[in-house]
Amino acid sequence: MELEYALVLRWLHVIGACVLLGTGAGIAFFMVMAERTGKPALITHVAATVVIADTLFTATAVIVQPVTGYLLAREVGWPLTEGWVALSLTLYLVIGLFWLPVVWIQVQLRNIARQADAQGAALPERFHRLYRIWFACGFPAFAAVLAIVWLMLARPAIGF
Numbered sequence: 001m002e003l004e005y006a007l008v009l010r011w012l013h014v015i016g017a018c019v020l021l022g023t024g025a026g027i028a029f030f031m032v033m034a035e036r037t038g039k040p041a042l043i044t045h046v047a048a049t050v051v052i053a054d055t056l057f058t059a060t061a062v063i064v065q066p067v068t069g070y071l072l073a074r075e076v077g078w079p080l081t082e083g084w085v086a087l088s089l090t091l092y093l094v095i096g097l098f099w100l101p102v103v104w105i106q107v108q109l110r111n112i113a114r115q116a117d118a119q120g121a122a123l124p125e126r127f128h129r130l131y132r133i134w135f136a137c138g139f140p141a142f143a144a145v146l147a148i149v150w151l152m153l154a155r156p157a158i159g160f
Contacts, residue, residue: 004020013068017032017152019061021145027053028138031106035131040117047110054103066092081113084151091144091151098141104125 027050034046051137070080078085112127 006072009068009072012064013152014074015124016061016064016068017145017149019057021149023053023061024079024138024142024145028142029104031109032135038123039063040092040113040121040123042122043113044110045118047071047106047113051076051103051110054106055160058099079102084155087158088148088151095141095144095148097136098144102137102141105130109134 030046031050034043071079072078073082073085074149080086080089108130109127112130113123114129116123
């Protein structure tokens with residue numbers, strides 16, 4: 001039984017979207033819960049895991065999504081200028097603008113917490129400032145991911 005090429009592409013694209021959505025939500029949840037403890041050792045452990053998860057899962061999906069999306073659009077006959085496709089691509093770029101600094105911030109949070117733990121010190125103000133930026137960046141990025149999932153499902157007629 002031969003699977004249709006478009007079906008395989010669609011499946012890969014949906015799995016990629018699930019990975020982005022799920023990993024993003026999971027990372028956010030565990031970082032928030034760890035930060036709430038105020039314990040540098042716990043934050044170090046969670047942030048280190050988050051950095052690995054973002055590298056393995058999110059970064060992989062970030063690469064797979066545009067590739068499978070482009071191939072799927074070409075296979076099905078949706079031009080990239082189709083309204084919902086173009087809006088999805090724009091939102092994808094917005095997500096990238098928030099995600100790239102978040103990756104750097106996560107590494108910084110891990111390193112700052114690691115240093116505080118090694119010194120037996122409290123988390124410095126720089127940690128809290130970076131955390132607030134990290135937290136704030138999550139809302140527009142997550143909203144954009146949800147919007148893209150809706151656009152993929154609804155494929156509304158949008159004219160530019």
